[in-house]
């Protein structure tokens with residue numbers, strides 16, 4: 001992975017043309033394996049009989065080398081520079097409400113390509129900022145060398161049900177939770193329609209942090225297919241200093257609504273007041 005990291009570091013300083021950068025990245029040899037944060041299928045019962053609060057993610061999460069997955073049509077392999085820990089990371093790691101391997105088995109039954117995801121290990125993580133390494137057949141909007149952020153919505157979009165609202169696609173999944181090859185790894189596999197340009201003014205870490213929580217809060221509160229929040233609405237936000245809550249608070253303020261923030265301590269109330 002070192003030569004990939006060096007190429008990425010020189011990318012930020014080189015200022016070369018997009019075509020030259022793309023050719024440079026295409027010429028990079030991909031490793032056969034990469035380091036990833038995984039859960040093991042054979043360990044799904046390891047916390048049996050324990051209260052949720054006693055289930056320790058440090059016992060179930062492993063860092064291991066896994067093979068680079070085969071690249072399919074409409075997909076991209078991305079070198080991950082930063083990812084994030086979400087609540088679904090916690091759910092996954094304590095095998096609640098159900099082990100994520102059930103999702104992978106079910107996805108695996110969809111098609112021979114989806115079958116790649118059904119493995120005895122699960123690479124988790126639903127956010128990333130990084131650089132495109134390879135694109136599959138049919139990908140035209142992205143090239144190797146592009147600096148990107150990935151959102152976490154993985155959809156097949158073969159049914160018209162999802163055309164007005166991809167969340168309603170019957171084959172809608174959260175990448176790195178209900179699919180394999182997630183973001184807490186050196187390399188991730190995504191559908192190319194998950195990619196967005198990385199904002200230049202954000203660091204890798206800043207770019208990787210907001211994707212899942214920001215999109216969720218926007219979808220729930222602001223979007224046409226969500227609550228359609230409008231000026232003057234009173235918006236009750238439980239856990240307002242957390243990931244979703246802090247974005248919800250900012251959306252409410254920016255949209256002229258009144259955020260009513262519920263938090264559990266004076267310190268968290270200060271975080272909310274600091275948002276305005």
Ligand SMILES: NC(=O)c1ccc[n+]([C@@H]2O[C@H](COP(=O)([O-])OP(=O)(O)OC[C@H]3O[C@@H](n4cnc5c(N)ncnc54)[C@H](OP(=O)(O)O)[C@@H]3O)[C@@H](O)[C@H]2O)c1
Pocket residue numbers: 086087088212213216238239240241242243244245262263264265268
């Ligand atoms: N469906 C989706 O698309 C989707 C997407 C993302 C997240 N989620 C879910 O949304 C929730 C929030 O995610 P997040 O990333 O914002 O997590 P987070 O940053 O950890 O924030 C969660 C907040 O919940 C509050 N909280 C903790 N225990 C509580 C309790 N017993 N009763 C009431 N509030 C409690 C905490 O605030 P206080 O200490 O101030 O109470 C905490 O700040 C999670 O359940 C997550 O799984 C759903």
